[in-house]
Every structure is written in structure tokens, then in C-alpha cells.
Amino acid sequence: MKIAVNEQQLIKGRVLTRHAIHRHGQLVLQYFIQTQSGPVTVEVLEQEHVCFIKSSDYSVLASTDAVQGVRSAAIKLTSFSGESVIALYCADGRQLRNLVRTSKDLDVELFEADIKAEHRFLIERFIALDVEFYGQFAEMSGQTSTEPVFIATRARQAETNIHLSAISLDFECSFSGELYSVGLYGQSAEGVVYRKVIMVGTPPELEQGLEHNIESDYIEWVEHELALIERLIAWFAEYDPDIIIGWAVVTFDLALLYRRAKHHGIALTIGRDKLPLSWKVEDKYRPETLSLPGRVVLDGIDWLKAAFYQFDRYSLEHVAQVLLDEGKAIHNVDNRMDEINDLFNNDKLALAHYNITDSRLVWDIFDKTQLFDFVLERAKLTGLELGRVGASVAAFNNLYLPHLHRSGFVAPSRPASDGIESPGGYVMDSVPGLYKHILVLDFKSLYPSIIRTFLIDPKGLVEGLTLAEESTVPGFLGGRFSRNQPILPMLIKKLSEQRELAKSHSNAPLSQAIKIIMNSLYGVLGSRGCVFHDARLASSITMRGHEIMKQTRRWVEAEGYDVIYGDTDSTFVWLGNEFDANLIEQTGRYLADKINQLWQQKLAQEFALTSYLELEFETHFEHFFMPTLRGSVEGSKKRYVGIKSDTGGEPKLIFKGMEQVRSDWSPLARRVQYELYQRLFNQQDVVAYLKEVTEQLSRGELDDELVFTKSLRRNLEDYTAKSAPHLKAARRLWQVTGDEQYTKRGSRIEYVMTVNGAEPLGHCLGAIDYEYYLSRQLEPIAEPVLTILKTTFIEITSAQMSLI
Structure with missing residues (x-):
């Protein structure tokens, strides 16, 4: 297929892979796309790698050989410190690498030197997956394919629904x-x-x-x-x-x-x-x-x-x-x-x-x-490459940079904070005990909502610090945020609207993708791997979250209810053991609506801000247990067990931070723990059940449930710590069988604890160590329940232990 030189064509497709190649001294951007009529190779010729330098630093760099062949131009952008910058353009990747190396030796900042040309071309045009290229097809010498290449002169974002095989x-x-x-x-x-x-x-x-x-x-x-x-x-x-x-x-x-x-x-x-x-x-x-x-x-x-x-x-x-x-x-x-x-x-x-x-x-x-x-x-x-996993920082840059440039700034070269950490999410001291009727009120996407409500934004912080305090939104650690066109809150707004639309169309994959991206934005700002990291940004999110959770607790308690626990964005409210079950949902919705109204009023009066905080009635635990710390009367954190009805109305046990959800416990421990809480919540005899289990264990009737199963996450020789039980069992298995597969990453090791320690299943030299399973498996999971019953595991099992 040949096109006349002066004829412009439009092709529309989905970008599969992106590449920067150097051909005849030129940088060529190469994109493989899928179109309605089949795959097409697109090339954008005569491109350049781009980075930026402060105008005041350019003379230092210009005195070296590193700028030879590098094009420079003054542009209307500034650094976060307010200084004008010069753009540096390199046709060759070696030139760029030499610039980076020389500037580092001279202690001169280069901005955005790590943004790859094949990505920058797309993100600056707000192109993510779907694209329209304008240009023409041409036969290219030296190509391995017989198909013509599409030579693009310009590109823009598009919408397609092309099926990918x-x-x-x-x-x-x-x-x-x-x-x-x-x-x-x-x-x-x-x-x-x-x-x-x-x-x-x-x-x-x-x-x-x-x-x-x-x-x-x-x-x-x-x-x-x-x-x-x-x-x-x-x-x-x-x-x-x-x-x-x-x-x-x-x-x-x-x-x-x-x-x-x-x-x-x-x-x-x-x-x-x-x-x-x-x-x-x-x-x-x-x-x-x-x-x-x-x-x-x-x-x-x-x-x-x-x-x-x-x-x-x-x-x-x-x-x-x-x-x-x-x-x-x-x-x-x-x-x-x-x-x-x-x-x-x-x-x-x-x-x-x-x-x-x-x-x-x-x-x-x-x-x-x-x-x-x-x-x-x-x-x-x-805007990440299709198929790229993780890369939260790169995703943030893709979303943020094109807007930042249009606001007149280049991204910083390094984080503003080093070693000044913001606090984590708020975790309230719990009130341990056994409860009925616990409501959980959750703030929907709390951190993204804080960013949107309080205008938290890297650009807004830079601008806010130059403005009068009364015209900004206060943050923490001295941070202040401009009210003028903040970027990050705008992106949060757009994502929130897209998520609501996805939910209304029952588009679960899109809704989940947006949720994950929104929740990653705080993590990126809190990471020193991100050039936008600033303790004033991260702390203005987490410390504001602490403030919101504490105030929410005060408002709930003012309504006459007890708050027994709070964690990051969730508030656990005890309605009372004799509360009318018919009023549960009504009460939960009332509390959420009331507190949302109070936040709207408070933020409008104190900060002249619109509140996007949204508290929701998340769930109702019919029975709930908050344990103490082991060996203490103090309440635990991030650990609880509750029972609630699923969508079909069937009761379901929920374990949070307890052994039931950990993979390194024996099947016996998991089964017993599940049964213990079923009995506790249903007021059945826990002590008699434990006695029966320990007797069966001592008689060897539960040996099939004592097998641990764990996979090697790396090759056996690559582990630095060698004492873990599954590693010991893997080494023994290799010695006994001579089969190296047991030393390889992914190998599944089954073992039991014997008087000789961990030994592979089927190759045990020692007897099963029943005392280990009693004291290290059953006792830790039984003690929280037995504390409520005013007894101990030792008292219950002393007879069985003496027999082992």
C-alpha cells in the first residue's frame, strides 16, 4: 500500500508497545498499534530527548563538552523555586546520558531527564491507550517487515473500542x-x-x-x-x-x-x-x-x-x-x-x-x-504502557506533568523532604470486649477526599507559600495551599466522577481501576521515590485524617453512642447489646448523614471550603470481639473478629489481623479458631470443645491437620536467613530424595513439626511434637477467647500436656 507524498491519512488504534530507536543519527519514536484493519507500525521521525535546567546554571554546564550537539532554548516555564529554565534537546541517547552524568559531577540540577521520549510524546498530548495519528504510509529501507510503516506528523488522543486478540x-x-x-x-x-x-x-x-x-x-x-x-x-x-x-x-x-x-x-x-x-x-x-x-x-x-x-x-x-x-x-x-x-x-x-x-x-x-x-x-x-504492572510513581507523573507544564512549571528534580516523615493513618486505642451490634462507619476514599477538599497539591503548595496566609488553605508542618486552579484536586474530581459513572454502568473493572489509582495518590506523595514528595504534602493529608477521625468520634458520642475503635477511615460504633435490630440500618444511615452535614457546615464556616468528605454506613456486626494485647489488659489494634450477614442473609465470620487469615498456621489451628468464635458468639461451650480437641491431638487423631504448607519464594540458596522451618524441611527433602526441584523457587514444601524440628512430610525421623502444636498453635488462638471466660489455656489443657 503506497500513499502519495502530499496525501495525509488518519489512522486510529490502540498503542501496544512503545520504543525509542536511533537511526542514522536521529531519534525515532516507534509505536506498534492495533487498528480496526490490523496491526500498524507507526514512526515519528526527527524527535529529541528533552530535559530542563535553571537558566542560572546553564552557563556552568555550557563550559563543558557535554553540551556539544545539544540544542537549547529559553521557554516560559519555571522551577518550583521560581527560577526560569532552559530546555535542552538531545537527538542521541548518549548525549542525554552524558548531560546527566556531567550535571551530576557539577552538582547542577537537571529536571525531568528521566522521562523517556516515547512516553513524553504521548503524555504531553494526553494520549493514554487510544490514539489518532496523522501522516502517510511509506516503504522504509532496512525494515524486517514487508508492510509499509506509517510516518506520523502529529497525534492526538482518541476513543476506540478495538478488540485485542x-x-x-x-x-x-x-x-x-x-x-x-x-x-x-x-x-x-x-x-x-x-x-x-x-x-x-x-x-x-x-x-x-x-x-x-x-x-x-x-x-x-x-x-x-x-x-x-x-x-x-x-x-x-x-x-x-x-x-x-x-x-x-x-x-x-x-x-x-x-x-x-x-x-x-x-x-x-x-x-x-x-x-x-x-x-x-x-x-x-x-x-x-x-x-x-x-x-x-x-x-x-x-x-x-x-x-x-x-x-x-x-x-x-x-x-x-x-x-x-x-x-x-x-x-x-x-x-x-x-x-x-x-x-x-x-x-x-x-x-x-x-x-x-x-x-x-x-x-x-x-x-x-x-x-x-x-x-x-x-x-x-x-497512560502507562499497556501491561505494565505497578509503577504508581510513573502513573502519577503521566497524569500530573502535562497539567503542570500548562501551569508554567517543570517538575522538581528531587523530593523536597529527606528523612522528615509524615505520620501514618490514625489508629484509635480500642476498648476490648465482647459486643453485640457494632456499626462500622467508613469514609469513602478518605485520603483522595481530603486532597480534593483541602486543595492539597504540589503546585498549590509552591504557590501557596508565596501568598498571604488568609488567602490560602492551611495544611500541616507549615504547608499552605493556593486556591487557584490546583491540579491534583481537579484530577481527583475527574476520577471520582468517572468512578461514579462506571458504577452506574456496572463497569466493575473500571471502577476498581479508578479506586486503586485514587488510593495510590497519597502513597506516591508520601514516597521519597517520587520527586513531588514533600512532608508538608503527605502530613497535610494524614494529619488532617487524624483530625477528621477524632472529630467524627466526638460527634458520634454526642449522639449518645460509644466508639470502641477507629482505624484510618473506619469508626466502630457500639449501639448497645439490647439495641432494636429493626433500627440498625436506619441508625447507621442517620449517623452518616448527620456527620456529613456537620462536616459541610464546619468546613464552610472555618475554611470557606466545600466538603467532599463522605461518611457511609458500611456494615453491621451482629457479634463482635475486640481482643486485648497478649499478656495485657490493653486493647489490640487492627485485630478483631465479627459476625455479619452476607448478601444472602447468611451469617459470616470476618477475621481481621487474626491467625485465621495467615497462611503460616496449620489447618488444625485454623479450624479450631473458626469453631471457637462460632461457639463464643453462639454462647456454646468453648472449654469443653478445647478439652476435646486437645485430647484428640494427644491421641494422634488429628495428625492429618498438622501439616504446614509453604512455597519457596526464591531458590533455596538465595535465602539469607536459613532457619525458617520450611527452608529446613526443603533442605532435608533435597538431601533425602536428591531431587533439586525442592530447592527451586515456587516449590511447595509440606512439613510437620517433630521433636527434631521441622521435617518434610513422609521423611520424618522424629515423633510429632504435640506440645509444639498445643503451645505454639492452639494456645495463641485460644487465649483471647479464654480471657473473656476468665480462664486460661494452661488450666484447660494441663492434664493433656502431662500426657504428651
């Missing part, structure tokens, strides 16, 4: 890493299923497939590992997915594929335009170091965490069982390497079924949790 990828391999097969699973926008397994080997006899009742039409057979890699490269060109998903897909699957391709001496050209997969840092196989032009890679584990899903373990087996009520298609999940090796040698059809099932499970998890939509919405909101 995806594939779930999963490798099976030997213990040494030699590839056996790759599973590829996907679904079209219309729901048409795609399945393929590329398998090393030859097709089995027809009778074998019939015997196993396993389809084989989705299996493609290749002679050896090299042929598998070459076929996969060709497959990527044929199927051409925009997105690759998987489980540890970067750190395991793609890292393994890269190493095996390197072993065979072939380029792994699975990117668009036949470009290779590569790593920005050799031997550092992390999502942030991966480069795969034109394709987005999403790891299921990372994105579940980014969307705030929480699981005891993040193995595919565990998450699939929890979310899908389905697991891997293999008999022995914990020792699957042995079974995979056996299947490869003796039953490749079963291995293919296992491989494609893993790929499908990952897809189904993404579908069930709406992760695809969440990823897209987050990219639209933040």
Missing part, C-alpha cells in the same frame, strides 16, 4: 529445561475457541487416543526441540496475537523459551515486524526488562495482585480451585515434574491434554476476574 501460552519441559511442548489457547471476540499444542514426538497409534478418550486433532507434532521453537516462531507470524497471557509467563515460560533459542543459536523473532524478543538487562528475566515489540505480555499472578485479589497461595492449581473449582489435569500436582517426564516418555496425548488444560485455566481465570478489562481500563486512566 490474546493467547494463553504454557510450556512443558524436562527438569533441565528442555522443551517438550507448548500449549496455546484463546477465544475470539465471538467466543470461538482456539486450541493448539505443539509437541515433540510422533503421533501415537489411533487405538491409544481412543483408549484414553483424548482428542488429538489440536496437536501438531515436531521432530525435536529446535523444530518446536521454529514452528512456534512461524505460529506467531500466522496467529499474530496482540496479547500473551500465562502463569509466571515472563519469569518462567518466555525466559525458558529465550534460553532454549539462545542454546540453539537462533533469533527468537516472535515480535511484530519479525523483531526478536529480548531483555533490556541480560539474565534479568523480569516483566520490566522484557522487550517484545508489538505484543503485550500479562502475567496472571502479577495482575491478580494488581487488581487486589488475595490468595493464600498463587500457584495455578490453588487459584484455579478457588476461582473455578477446577484444577490441573494431572494426578500428583505437588510432584508434577516426575509425572510430566513420565507422560512425555510414555503418554504424550495425556501430556498434551495437561498442557492445554493449564493454558485454558489461565484464560478462564482472566475471564472470571475480568482481568483483560481491568488491564485496558488501567492503561486508559494512567
Whole structure:
């Protein structure tokens, strides 16, 4: 497709990946986008890296060789200290690196030197995910692709709803890493299923497939590992997915594929335009170091965490069982390497079924949790590269910088505070005890609401400090904020409105993405990793939060109710054990409305501000227990147990900060703790139950519930502290079996505590240490309940302990 030189075209699409490349002494910005008619490579020619320097410092830098070939220009922007700045433009990345190095040696500030050119081009134009490029197609010499490149002359933000194709990828391999097969699973926008397994080997006899009742039409057979890699490269060109998903897909699957391709001496050209997969840092196989032009890679584990899903373990087996009520298609999940090796040698059809099932499970998890939509919405909101996890500081910069520049400022080069920390969220001293009818009143997005209400803003702080106190909004630690067009409150307002709209349209992924972004804004300002960090900003948020929580408590108590606890944005109100249950919701709504009105009045009178603080009646605990600190009469913090009705009206136990929600407790401890509180709240005999459990334990009847399970988060040799029980068990397991898989990251270790300490399940030399389970597992969870009952664990179990 060729376009006349003078003909301008418009293409609209979604930005998949961004790159800055240097060609013939020029900086070229390269964007791979997906359009309605297919993928397009877009290039913006003759671009420059940009940074800024104070006008007063430029002469110092200009006396060095670092400015050779660097273009400079005076611009109408100032630093936060009010000094004019000069823009420095570098056509070459080496020039920029030399500028940064020289300025550091001279102790001269450069501003925004860390903003990458391929990102700056987009964010300065408020482009996040969807874009319109204006320009023309052209044949480019030296391109690996036969398709023309779109040469863009300008760009602007757009709105599209272009479908992005995806594939779930999963490798099976030997213990040494030699590839056996790759599973590829996907679904079209219309729901048409795609399945393929590329398998090393030859097709089995027809009778074998019939015997196993396993389809084989989705299996493609290749002679050896090299042929598998070459076929996969060709497959990527044929199927051409925009997105690759998987489980540890970067750190395991793609890292393994890269190493095996390197072993065979072939380029792994699975990117668009036949470009290779590569790593920005050799031997550092992390999502942030991966480069795969034109394709987005999403790891299921990372994105579940980014969307705030929480699981005891993040193995595919565990998450699939929890979310899908389905697991891997293999008999022995914990020792699957042995079974995979056996299947490869003796039953490749079963291995293919296992491989494609893993790929499908990952897809189904993404579908069930709406992760695809969440990823897209987050990219639209933040301007981060599609698929980039975390990066709260970068997201803040993307949102804030274009507005800051239009307000006449460049970003600071470093945080204003170093070592001056703002206090954390407000946590009230609790009143321990056993209660009925506890209301929880929550401030909706408290910190974002404080930012919006009190006009807390980096630019506003800079301007406010130059204005008369009476014309500003007071903060803390000497901070004052201008009332004139603050940026951050405006962004909060826009996000809040978008979230309400998302809720009204039942768009859960967008609502969740906005909530996470809004709540991260305080964290960014409180982090010294952010150049906008200033203790006056962070403290004006958290200390104002303390003030709000204390005043709210006073207003609730003025209504005649007791506040037994408060934590960051939640106030726990005791209505009284004999309170009429029919009036619970009415009372909760009344208190929230009343306090919201009082805040509106107070802020209008004292500060001439509109209050965006919004207290909500969050929940009602029918029964509630606030424990004491262990060995003390003082109330605990961030720890409680309550029972409330779920959406179906069924009572549900809620544990906060207690052992029930921790993964390093035995199944016995979890079960007993759950039963203890059920009995406590239902006025059943707790003491008799504990006696029965301890007797069963001493007789060896509960041994199956004493097994601890913990995964290695890194390779065994990489741990600095070696004394943790699961590490000791892993070392023992390796010594006994000779199997190195037990020393590798992700390995699941099962062990019990014996008189010899932690020993791996099935390889114990010592007897089970029942006293350990009594004193270190059951006693800590029983003591808070027994304190209420005026007895102790020792008194109840002394007879059983003497038998052990």
C-alpha cells in the first residue's frame, strides 16, 4: 500500500508497545498499534530527548563538552523555586546520558531527564491507550517487515473500542529445561475457541487416543526441540496475537523459551515486524526488562495482585480451585515434574491434554476476574504502557506533568523532604470486649477526599507559600495551599466522577481501576521515590485524617453512642447489646448523614471550603470481639473478629489481623479458631470443645491437620536467613530424595513439626511434637477467647500436656 507524498491519512488504534530507536543519527519514536484493519507500525521521525535546567546554571554546564550537539532554548516555564529554565534537546541517547552524568559531577540540577521520549510524546498530548495519528504510509529501507510503516506528523488522543486478540501460552519441559511442548489457547471476540499444542514426538497409534478418550486433532507434532521453537516462531507470524497471557509467563515460560533459542543459536523473532524478543538487562528475566515489540505480555499472578485479589497461595492449581473449582489435569500436582517426564516418555496425548488444560485455566481465570478489562481500563486512566504492572510513581507523573507544564512549571528534580516523615493513618486505642451490634462507619476514599477538599497539591503548595496566609488553605508542618486552579484536586474530581459513572454502568473493572489509582495518590506523595514528595504534602493529608477521625468520634458520642475503635477511615460504633435490630440500618444511615452535614457546615464556616468528605454506613456486626494485647489488659489494634450477614442473609465470620487469615498456621489451628468464635458468639461451650480437641491431638487423631504448607519464594540458596522451618524441611527433602526441584523457587514444601524440628512430610525421623502444636498453635488462638471466660489455656489443657 503506497500513499502519495502530499496525501495525509488518519489512522486510529490502540498503542501496544512503545520504543525509542536511533537511526542514522536521529531519534525515532516507534509505536506498534492495533487498528480496526490490523496491526500498524507507526514512526515519528526527527524527535529529541528533552530535559530542563535553571537558566542560572546553564552557563556552568555550557563550559563543558557535554553540551556539544545539544540544542537549547529559553521557554516560559519555571522551577518550583521560581527560577526560569532552559530546555535542552538531545537527538542521541548518549548525549542525554552524558548531560546527566556531567550535571551530576557539577552538582547542577537537571529536571525531568528521566522521562523517556516515547512516553513524553504521548503524555504531553494526553494520549493514554487510544490514539489518532496523522501522516502517510511509506516503504522504509532496512525494515524486517514487508508492510509499509506509517510516518506520523502529529497525534492526538482518541476513543476506540478495538478488540485485542490474546493467547494463553504454557510450556512443558524436562527438569533441565528442555522443551517438550507448548500449549496455546484463546477465544475470539465471538467466543470461538482456539486450541493448539505443539509437541515433540510422533503421533501415537489411533487405538491409544481412543483408549484414553483424548482428542488429538489440536496437536501438531515436531521432530525435536529446535523444530518446536521454529514452528512456534512461524505460529506467531500466522496467529499474530496482540496479547500473551500465562502463569509466571515472563519469569518462567518466555525466559525458558529465550534460553532454549539462545542454546540453539537462533533469533527468537516472535515480535511484530519479525523483531526478536529480548531483555533490556541480560539474565534479568523480569516483566520490566522484557522487550517484545508489538505484543503485550500479562502475567496472571502479577495482575491478580494488581487488581487486589488475595490468595493464600498463587500457584495455578490453588487459584484455579478457588476461582473455578477446577484444577490441573494431572494426578500428583505437588510432584508434577516426575509425572510430566513420565507422560512425555510414555503418554504424550495425556501430556498434551495437561498442557492445554493449564493454558485454558489461565484464560478462564482472566475471564472470571475480568482481568483483560481491568488491564485496558488501567492503561486508559494512567497512560502507562499497556501491561505494565505497578509503577504508581510513573502513573502519577503521566497524569500530573502535562497539567503542570500548562501551569508554567517543570517538575522538581528531587523530593523536597529527606528523612522528615509524615505520620501514618490514625489508629484509635480500642476498648476490648465482647459486643453485640457494632456499626462500622467508613469514609469513602478518605485520603483522595481530603486532597480534593483541602486543595492539597504540589503546585498549590509552591504557590501557596508565596501568598498571604488568609488567602490560602492551611495544611500541616507549615504547608499552605493556593486556591487557584490546583491540579491534583481537579484530577481527583475527574476520577471520582468517572468512578461514579462506571458504577452506574456496572463497569466493575473500571471502577476498581479508578479506586486503586485514587488510593495510590497519597502513597506516591508520601514516597521519597517520587520527586513531588514533600512532608508538608503527605502530613497535610494524614494529619488532617487524624483530625477528621477524632472529630467524627466526638460527634458520634454526642449522639449518645460509644466508639470502641477507629482505624484510618473506619469508626466502630457500639449501639448497645439490647439495641432494636429493626433500627440498625436506619441508625447507621442517620449517623452518616448527620456527620456529613456537620462536616459541610464546619468546613464552610472555618475554611470557606466545600466538603467532599463522605461518611457511609458500611456494615453491621451482629457479634463482635475486640481482643486485648497478649499478656495485657490493653486493647489490640487492627485485630478483631465479627459476625455479619452476607448478601444472602447468611451469617459470616470476618477475621481481621487474626491467625485465621495467615497462611503460616496449620489447618488444625485454623479450624479450631473458626469453631471457637462460632461457639463464643453462639454462647456454646468453648472449654469443653478445647478439652476435646486437645485430647484428640494427644491421641494422634488429628495428625492429618498438622501439616504446614509453604512455597519457596526464591531458590533455596538465595535465602539469607536459613532457619525458617520450611527452608529446613526443603533442605532435608533435597538431601533425602536428591531431587533439586525442592530447592527451586515456587516449590511447595509440606512439613510437620517433630521433636527434631521441622521435617518434610513422609521423611520424618522424629515423633510429632504435640506440645509444639498445643503451645505454639492452639494456645495463641485460644487465649483471647479464654480471657473473656476468665480462664486460661494452661488450666484447660494441663492434664493433656502431662500426657504428651
